[in-house]
Amino acid sequence: MKRRHSMLRAGQWLACAAASLTLGWSSTVQAQATWPSKTVRIVVPYTPGGGNDILARLLAEKLTTALGQSVVVENKPGAGAVVGTDFVAKAAPDGYTLLVAASGPMVFNQVLLSKPPYNSVADFAPVSMVGSFPLILGVIDSSPARNFNDLVQWSKAHPNQSNYSYPAASFQLVMELIKSRSGLVALNVPYPGSAPSINAVMTQEVQMTLVDSGPISSLLKAGKLRALAVTSDQRMAAYPQVPTLKEQGIDLAVSLWTGVFAPAGTPAPIVKRLEEEVAKIMRLPETQERLAKLDIRPIGSTSAELGRALAQEIDLWQQVAKANNIKPQ
Numbered sequence: 001m002k003r004r005h006s007m008l009r010a011g012q013w014l015a016c017a018a019a020s021l022t023l024g025w026s027s028t029v030q031a032q033a034t035w036p037s038k039t040v041r042i043v044v045p046y047t048p049g050g051g052n053d054i055l056a057r058l059l060a061e062k063l064t065t066a067l068g069q070s071v072v073v074e075n076k077p078g079a080g081a082v083v084g085t086d087f088v089a090k091a092a093p094d095g096y097t098l099l100v101a102a103s104g105p106m107v108f109n110q111v112l113l114s115k116p117p118y119n120s121v122a123d124f125a126p127v128s129m130v131g132s133f134p135l136i137l138g139v140i141d142s143s144p145a146r147n148f149n150d151l152v153q154w155s156k157a158h159p160n161q162s163n164y165s166y167p168a169a170s171f172q173l174v175m176e177l178i179k180s181r182s183g184l185v186a187l188n189v190p191y192p193g194s195a196p197s198i199n200a201v202m203t204q205e206v207q208m209t210l211v212d213s214g215p216i217s218s219l220l221k222a223g224k225l226r227a228l229a230v231t232s233d234q235r236m237a238a239y240p241q242v243p244t245l246k247e248q249g250i251d252l253a254v255s256l257w258t259g260v261f262a263p264a265g266t267p268a269p270i271v272k273r274l275e276e277e278v279a280k281i282m283r284l285p286e287t288q289e290r291l292a293k294l295d296i297r298p299i300g301s302t303s304a305e306l307g308r309a310l311a312q313e314i315d316l317w318q319q320v321a322k323a324n325n326i327k328p329q
Helices: 002-034 051-067 082-089 103-112 148-157 169-182 194-202 213-221 268-283 285-292 303-323
Strands: 040-044 071-075 097-102 124-140 163-166 187-190 208-212 225-230 255-263
Touching: 040 051, 040 082, 051 071, 051 097, 051 124, 051 213, 051 255, 051 268, 051 285, 082 097, 082 103, 082 255, 097 103, 097 124, 103 169, 103 255, 103 303, 124 148, 124 169, 124 194, 124 213, 124 268, 124 303, 148 225, 163 169, 163 194, 169 187, 169 208, 169 303, 194 208, 194 213, 194 225, 208 213, 213 225, 255 268, 255 303, 268 285, 268 303
Parallel strands: 040 071, 040 097, 163 187, 163 208
Antiparallel strands: 097 255, 124 208, 124 225, 124 255
């Protein structure tokens, strides 16, 4: 009799387990079938006008068509991109809140912040790496520095007057690495985005800035700012006259990237759909033409590729920070 009851209970457990699996599978399929049924929000953790904001708005425009539902951009800057990034980390994992952010909040904040409120690996579902870009070191046109080595010598002669602006933690760590390898002397001064960071040079609050090329391009072309170096391993097509750091004797080449992320737990079918649509957008000739003007290399990676890159770069820059005695704050 006991055996019969045990068999009955086992059968009931198996039936419940099968029902749970079926319900889970059904809900996943339903999420894929009904998503999106309302506006999708892309959060950018920077002020408007920077390279990431431009990329997010391009994606929003194209995804609105591809998904048949409105996709809007919402800027949430603050605390070195922590505010907007953490907002998405804690958002409902339903595919209606996405993050477009550079490696700054996703990689460098994990290295530079002692207690970041989010974990870039555990709290997000990678969707796609959309593009990579080098950085430009710029000064006001009236600066006595005509090249990077001039700037190094000037900074050593005026250590109390030399400082630099930067819009995100990633830019700071790259600049600190440049300083350690070149002897450049400069105090770091944070700003909430690329535009304010550039404006700080224009108003001479700081003597130099390290930013992505998109927001600084118009001022460079107008002759109001001067580019002394690019961080890529080759000169940029838009600025063939600007030498790389390597050409000026600094053994360093760095390009940052921008990716699309969703909150961890977002249904896999939704992540896959987004991954596929983003890849299609990055392959469009008009997209590539628009990004070429910003010196952004379009990528459109898989979710798995972005996840691997994220983990590898956190490890890499932790080693760089340790080697240069840059401690989390």
